[in-house]
Amino acid sequence: MLTIKNLHASIEGTPILKGINLEVKPGEVHAIMGPNGSGKSTLASVLAGREEYEVTEGEVSFKGKNLLELSPEDRAREGVFLAFQYPVEIPGVSSTNFLRTAVNQVREYRGLEALDAVKFLSIMKEKMKLVEIDQKLLSRSLNEGFSGGEKKRNEIFQMAMLEPTLSILDETDSGLDIDALRIVSNGVNQLKSSENATIVVTHYQRLLDYIVPDFVHVLYNGKIVKSGTKELALELEEKGYDWIKEEADAASV
Amino acid sequence: MSKDNQILEELTSKDYEHGWSVDMEVDEAATGLNENIIRWISAKKEEPQWLLDWRLKAFKTWLDMKEPEWANVTYPKIDLQGLKYYSAPKKSNKPKSLDEIDPELLQIYERLGISLNEQKKLQGIAVDAVLDSVSVGTTFKDTLSKMGIVFCSFSEAVKEHPELVKKYLGSVVPMTDNYYAALNSAVFSDGSFCYIPAGVRCPMELSTYFRINAANTGQFERTLIVAEEGSYVSYLEGCTAPQRDENQLHAAVVEIYAAKNSEVKYSTVQNWFPGDKNGKGGIYNFVTKRGICAGDFSKISWTQVETGSAVTWKYPSCILKGDNSIGEFYSVAVTNNYQQADTGTKMIHIGKNTKSRIVSKGISAGKSQNSYRGQVQVMKRATNARNFSQCDSLLMGDRCGAHTFPYIDIQNSSAKVEHEATTSKIGEDQLFYCNQRGIATEDAVALIVNGYAKEVLNQLPMEFAVEAQKLLALTLEGSVG
Ligand SMILES: Nc1ncnc2c1ncn2[C@@H]1O[C@H](COP(=O)(O)OP(=O)(O)OP(=O)(O)O)[C@@H](O)[C@H]1O
Numbered sequence: 029m030l031t032i033k034n035l036h037a038s039i040e041g042t043p044i045l046k047g048i049n050l051e052v053k054p055g056e057v058h059a060i061m062g063p064n065g066s067g068k069s070t071l072a073s074v075l076a077g078r079e080e081y082e083v084t085e086g087e088v089s090f091k092g093k094n095l096l097e098l099s100p101e102d103r104a105r106e107g108v109f110l111a112f113q114y115p116v117e118i119p120g121v122s123s124t125n126f127l128r129t130a131v132n133q134v135r136e137y138r139g140l141e142a143l144d145a146v147k148f149l150s151i152m153k154e155k156m157k158l159v160e161i162d163q164k165l166l167s168r169s170l171n172e173g174f175s176g177g178e179k180k181r182n183e184i185f186q187m188a189m190l191e192p193t194l195s196i197l198d199e200t201d202s203g204l205d206i207d208a209l210r211i212v213s214n215g216v217n218q219l220k221s222s223e224n225a226t227i228v229v230t231h232y233q234r235l236l237d238y239i240v241p242d243f244v245h246v247l248y249n250g251k252i253v254k255s256g257t258k259e260l261a262l263e264l265e266e267k268g269y270d271w272i273k274e275e276a277d278a279a280s281v
Numbered sequence: 282m283s284k285d286n287q288i289l290e291e292l293t294s295k296d297y298e299h300g301w302s303v304d305m306e307v308d309e310a311a312t313g314l315n316e317n318i319i320r321w322i323s324a325k326k327e328e329p330q331w332l333l334d335w336r337l338k339a340f341k342t343w344l345d346m347k348e349p350e351w352a353n354v355t356y357p358k359i360d361l362q363g364l365k366y367y368s369a370p371k372k373s374n375k376p377k378s379l380d381e382i383d384p385e386l387l388q389i390y391e392r393l394g395i396s397l398n399e400q401k402k403l404q405g406i407a408v409d410a411v412l413d414s415v416s417v418g419t420t421f422k423d424t425l426s427k428m429g430i431v432f433c434s435f436s437e438a439v440k441e442h443p444e445l446v447k448k449y450l451g452s453v454v455p456m457t458d459n460y461y462a463a464l465n466s467a468v469f470s471d472g473s474f475c476y477i478p479a480g481v482r483c484p485m486e487l488s489t490y491f492r493i494n495a496a497n498t499g500q501f502e503r504t505l506i507v508a509e510e511g512s513y514v515s516y517l518e519g520c521t522a523p524q525r526d527e528n529q530l531h532a533a534v535v536e537i538y539a540a541k542n543s544e545v546k547y548s549t550v551q552n553w554f555p556g557d558k559n560g561k562g563g564i565y566n567f568v569t570k571r572g573i574c575a576g577d578f579s580k581i582s583w584t585q586v587e588t589g590s591a592v593t594w595k596y597p598s599c600i601l602k603g604d605n606s607i608g609e610f611y612s613v614a615v616t617n618n619y620q621q622a623d624t625g626t627k628m629i630h631i632g633k634n635t636k637s638r639i640v641s642k643g644i645s646a647g648k649s650q651n652s653y654r655g656q657v658q659v660m661k662r663a664t665n666a667r668n669f670s671q672c673d674s675l676l677m678g679d680r681c682g683a684h685t686f687p688y689i690d691i692q693n694s695s696a697k698v699e700h701e702a703t704t705s706k707i708g709e710d711q712l713f714y715c716n717q718r719g720i721a722t723e724d725a726v727a728l729i730v731n732g733y734a735k736e737v738l739n740q741l742p743m744e745f746a747v748e749a750q751k752l753l754a755l756t757l758e759g760s761v762g
């Protein structure tokens with residue numbers, strides 16, 4: 029579904045991604061871990077099409093299409109969803125209104141007719157249960173004054189509404205309390221199917237206890253330096269990144 | 282919640298959609314401005330002597346006045362002698378009922394989406410339509426008159442209710458007030474008149490729709506609203522003009538009188554032709570709007586959405602004379618391309634415990650200049666006066682400008698005046714967030730801007746709010762990305 033080949037990207041002339049290779053198939057869950065500043069959010073942003081990042085080398089194909097040629101909105105409409113590490117606030121625009129606009133534009137792209145208010149609200153009600161999000165929160169301005177955890181929960185709620193094929197969750201666990209972590213993870217698991225795939229970016233094993241990955245990758249200095257199964261995450265939890273950094277640094281000299 | 286979407290769905294074209302004009306036979310004054318022209322206009326309208334005298338006095342005052350230059354706008358000098366001061370569609374001659382209105386005129390309004398046909402009821406809004414210089418028809422007159430409400434064209438009011446017109450005309454905006462008000466007082470052609478008797482709550486929105494059609498004609502309409510004790514009225518004003526290469530002058534005067542315990546809400550969606558993308562053409566809009574809260578506990582609320590005109594010069598104001606009276610000003614002013622807007626308000630606190638609230642949202646795009654100019658004046662007698670002002674500017678791109686000019690003058694130490702101002706840029710982060718959810722950039726801009734202006738748009742009656750949101754989006758199309 030997603031094939032990344034030798035992806036290099038830089039921002040304002042500074043190279044951040046330095047040759048990423050990754051293959052994600054339908055039904056799979058990939059975890060991406062790695063020290064702060066290693067390029068995890070950058071990878072997510074490049075996949076989502078953020079213009080500040082310049083792709084200097086490499087290819088990305090998504091469902092057979094050249095992803096890098098598509099505008100950010102078309103990538104979203106094709107089914108790429110990014111749960112932001114830092115969701116932005118949009119004053120005066122309710123989450124409900126925002127989502128209805130989004131859902132209907134995605135539907136239009138896919139040749140489906142727009143949902144009227146009644147249908148939209150009933151779908152919303154159903155998806156709200158999935159992440160146990162409060163109606164009150166959704167009638168407020170999007171993310172404005174939301175607590176850190178509320179913002180993250182709202183991201184997953186949006187994911188539920190948009191039904192993406194590829195979801196990239198960037199540190200969705202950070203800021204969630206213990207109960208919220210369980211609830212949100214449950215939501216993500218229920219949205220999983222044999223047709224869609226998930227990339228979870230996280231620092232902690234506790235998320236992976238709930239959302240069990242098929243593969244774990246370690247990103248360091250703009251490259252995937254180690255890949256493994258869920259056991260790799262446990263090993264990292266125990267030993268930290270130093271041994272991986274040493275291995276990688278030794279290999280690159 | 283569905284307002285935004287409704288707007289987005291309706292968004293189709295980038296150009297000024299009311300830019301058409303219709304060829305019609307007109308009855309018009311000769312070009313130029315002098316005493317004879319004023320006499321001619323007055324005679325044409327069969328006005329009483331006192332009104333002619335009033336006009337002539339205004340004209341004399343005006344001759345000694347200078348065009349104001351303090352506003353933050355630049356435009357070539359307007360050749361006032363090159364304009365015509367009266368133009369009326371020939372066929373509109375005094376329709377006695379709506380059935381007698383020429384179908385051609387009705388068609389113009391149908392095309393603007395305004396039905397003068399009472400059968401259609403227009404969601405319960407009474408409309409007075411003014412084309413060029415004259416009112417072509419007022420709907421719901423009978424329903425309203427049963428309640429004692431007078432809602433008609435200004436000319437008709439002069440004939441039917443001369444005592445009211447005489448009493449209030451110029452009482453809020455004196456003919457000597459400023460250059461454009463004096464000019465308007467001398468040559469005003471028509472407009473709307475509205476009188477709400479004591480204790481009556483006007484059951485529907487009253488609306489005037491102004492349309493300029495003729496070329497080289499100045500439009501000088503005059504609106505007078507009188508709310509007697511304990512009455513309430515909500516009044517709407519909309520405007521469009523054809524797209525022409527040359528600039529056209531529009532200088533209106535609006536006066537509101539609010540007696541004890543009365544409330545007047547005045548909403549405007551101003552969509553005069555703004556000029557093309559290169560700054561050619563467009564309306565010069567120099568308007569004087571003022572209301573007086575004459576009685577205790579009265580309230581006047583101005584809401585404006587300003588999207589059109591090449592140059593806007595406009596400061597709807599409230600004189601808070603009655604004790605405990607309230608003045609409000611809610612404004613969204615959008616400028617794009619080469620538009621210039623200098624707009625704001627004046628709140629003059631005279632009575633005790635008077636309150637005013639100012640919420641101004643400026644949005645600038647393209648190479649436009651957008652200025653807020655606000656004055657809060659607290660007089661000696663105004664114990665416990667309160668003012669809150671919030672002035673926000675939103676910039677799109679880096680070639681436009683936003684300016685804020687607050688003037689505060691306090692002569693009573695018990696006054697509390699708060700002023701907050703912010704300037705922000707439409708965020709790349711916000712746009713990307715919207716894009717990532719599948720929302721196209723143009724629509725994202727509309728969504729963000731409407732969110733930004735929400736506090737003001739919420740003040741508008743529903744039908745107007747929808748139109749206003751649509752206009753905001755249209756005005757800003759193509760301004761990002
Ligand atoms: N405009 C910029 N100019 C130069 N470097 C930048 C710029 N923006 C981001 N970076 C750098 O890019 C690197 C990768 O950042 P990124 O946000 O992708 O890291 P991350 O792996 O997500 O880290 P974290 O775990 O802390 O979220 C960081 O070192 C960051 O400082």
Ligand SMILES: [Mg+2]
Nearest residue numbers: 068069070113
């Ligand atoms: Mg990150």
